[in-house]
């Protein structure tokens with residue numbers, strides 16, 4: 040394998056534009072040619088999760104038209120990866136050709152850390168990052184994609200890093216896409232527990248591989264006036 | 280109002296044409312039963328005792344059949360029992376136990392077969408008023424410290440439910456390894472034809488702050504004695 | 512019911528729960544204690560994972576030929592002299608039981624814990640008929656005294672502290688205040704013992720019904736289920752159609768996983784095998800035993816290939832204990848006898864449109880699916896229900912701001928088909944909000960993002976303006992970008 044596709048996702052494009060560059064850098068350092076998927080913008084998860092299946096279908100079609108099923112597709116997001124890799128199977132594509140294409144694409148889609156550890160079999164990327172870092176596992180990454188070890192393995196390989204543990208770190212941050220604005224009171228209550236625990240951990244930086252979690256946790260930290268930053272995993276792994 | 284055919288028709292409809300041929304027959308049977316050696320039984324008894332203690336039961340150990348009556352009478356006397364209710368045994372002679380209790384000055388209620396409808400309530404009350412209920416289990420499960428009690432006319436299961444202190448004897452031959460073995464030993468027939476209760480420790484609750492408290496509605500204490508037939 | 516509950520009530524109820532830190536503390540410590548108990552028994556005897564797979568396979572098989580199993584069970588129960596009644600709806604079940612109680616002149620009903628009786632709103636109907644109904648499970652007894660519904664399917668009073676319960680007993684029984692669980696339990700024991708002995712009518716739910724032997728299995732720890740099925744002259748067991756399992760030998764698998772996940776035990780204290788009324792001369796058991804088998808939306812769930820899985824649920828309550836939404840709003844907010852993740856997938860079918868929002872009130876974090884002993888894919892079912900609700904002819908009316916958020920998301924999804932346009936709009940948005948950003952975050956946003964900034968800041972959009980590469984480390988101390 041010498042070429043991969045990179046889909047940076049809509050949230051990253053709009054709010055965390057460095058994620059694409061950082062992900063590409065990591066992949067290139069491994070000798071891979073990176074093709075950016077620019078003719079698709081969103082995988083359709085936001086529509087799918089809300090029950091708007093025809094809109095989700097449209098976006099899925101668009102996404103599938105943009106990519107080459109013969110080449111791995113790297114996505115720096117646990118939830119977008121699970122949307123494509125898992126939930127595209129639940130979309131009622133109307134013709135056999137699309138269904139077949141979806142079946143061909145789904146297994147080619149990898150969340151970044153899973154791709155690095157499981158496919159490329161690397162754990163040390165020569166990254167260097169100074170500071171106390173808390174890793175926040177995103178729910179979809181852990182429970183839909185079953186990636187519990189990979190991000191930690193990669194972070195442990197970063198030089199200078201000091202990993203700190205957040206109590207109950209596997210508990211959801213409360214983002215949940217539109218849940219965060221439809222039920223702000225519940226989302227906020229979950230977030231405030233998360234923020235308390237992060238503050239207790241002594242972390243200077245919270246790292247996650249989902250921009251949704253970064254928005255939620257970052258927004259909560261900023262609101263609380265905490266001097267703790269959020270960073271995408273790719274940024275840490277690309278840092279030297 | 281719906282009847283069986285309505286419900287079945289609804290369910291059939293709901294299942295549609297989904298092919299039943301595909302349904303794998305689930306073979307959920309436990310390991311086959313085989314005869315246990317005396318050693319095995321001793322081992323199971325030890326495990327049983329350990330598990331019983333872990334669910335706050337009182338394990339009285341193993342004794343010979345002819346010692347059982349004295350052991351239980353002593354226990355009753357020690358714990359200040361004034362009345363005890365006792366049923367007929369399965370393999371053990373509970374008559375001897377009743378006599379031993381009476382010798383200690385404890386009044387004994389024998390649940391005789393053939394309670395008639397009129398004095399049922401009264402009998403239930405008398406069992407409930409007893410300080411101790413004594414019964415023999417049909418089977419005991421080593422892996423969970425459980426006793427299986429089959430309710431019959433002469434061995435009503437309220438003996439193990441109503442009195443605050445419950446004493447259960449079980450013959451060592453009736454010890455089995457796990458729940459599956461117990462269910463197999465009792466057999467589909469026995470279970471289809473009797474009320475059966477599996478008892479694992481004294482009555483308990485965790486309804487207040489998930490803190491464990493014993494003796495909610497059933498017995499507060501459970502004492503179990505394993506009886507080893509005299510000739511071994 | 513006098514006032515039919517509205518779906519939108521969920522918002523107020525969950526808001527109240529989310530603001531109740533005391534409640535959250537209680538739920539957190541109870542779940543923590545629960546998880547400790549569970550960890551102790553998780554891998555006792557047969558490895559837990561194998562048991563889960565076997566139990567699921569048995570349920571899958573049973574649901575696939577449920578019609579045959581219901582016939583077999585009914586024949587066996589009838590042979591045992593049970594009277595079997597089929598209820599298509601909650602109304603039919605409730606009316607049957609109330610009529611039966613009235614006909615046999617029942618005055619004191621004792622009940623074991625049964626969520627299905629909550630589903631059919633049985634207690635108020637019995638009370639209206641002038642019959643006293645007493646919940647006898649300690650937790651149920653406590654919430655009944657408070658005039659509340661249970662807030663958890665296994666631990667009904669999980670939302671109360673021992674102090675709350677101490678005060679309740681003090682107030683209701685005029686006994687001196689004590690927060691000690693042992694003393695409170697002893698008080699309840701004395702009071703309920705007398706009620707059991709005078710009860711003339713008993714009701715419990717059913718955990719498993721074995722078709723092969725015509726046996727109803729009722730699992731419990733306190734002994735109240737045993738009492739309710741042993742002492743009263745008339746006994747009614749209420750069960751959903753999905754409770755049937757084929758064979759006696761299937762049962763041990765369920766007993767093991769249920770005890771472990773529900774209460775962290777290897778086996779519950781009492782496993783009662785009920786088969787019918789007592790024989791002549793027997794002391795124990797009812798003179799008459801009725802089995803009410805209820806559909807009430809279950810066959811419709813069965814016919815839906817995605818929803819069907821939710822009928823495998825053994826009501827262990829584990830998904831509630833791990834659910835962050837449940838733990839932050841409490842069971843009452845769901846306004847369904849089935850709260851938490853399992854409640855969110857079954858309530859729309861079993862309770863009705865007043866619970867239409869529940870499938871949406873989830874982050875889809877999947878903690879429930881991980882813990883579920885029969886591997887029910889709850890998030891997938893939630894997604895399925897969201898789609899069903901959204902595309903139904905009468906979708907639930909959303910509160911204004913939530914509606915706006917949904918409309919916004921839909922609009923976004925439509926525009927996102929045209930990457931150039933959406934990117935252009937993204938750039939414009941970034942320019943517009945830039946003046947309001949501080950350190951990369953915005954404290955207050957207009958709708959549809961106003962709800963976002965109610966509880967946290969919003970990230971300033973900056974498409975095309977990445978932080979310089981390799982700056983992740985250096986920028987820790989100086990703002991976001």
Ligand code: SF4
Pocket residue numbers: 823824825826827828829830831852853879882883884885886887
């Ligand atoms: S859905 Fe699963 S975890 Fe939840 S109550 Fe049912 S069986 Fe238990």
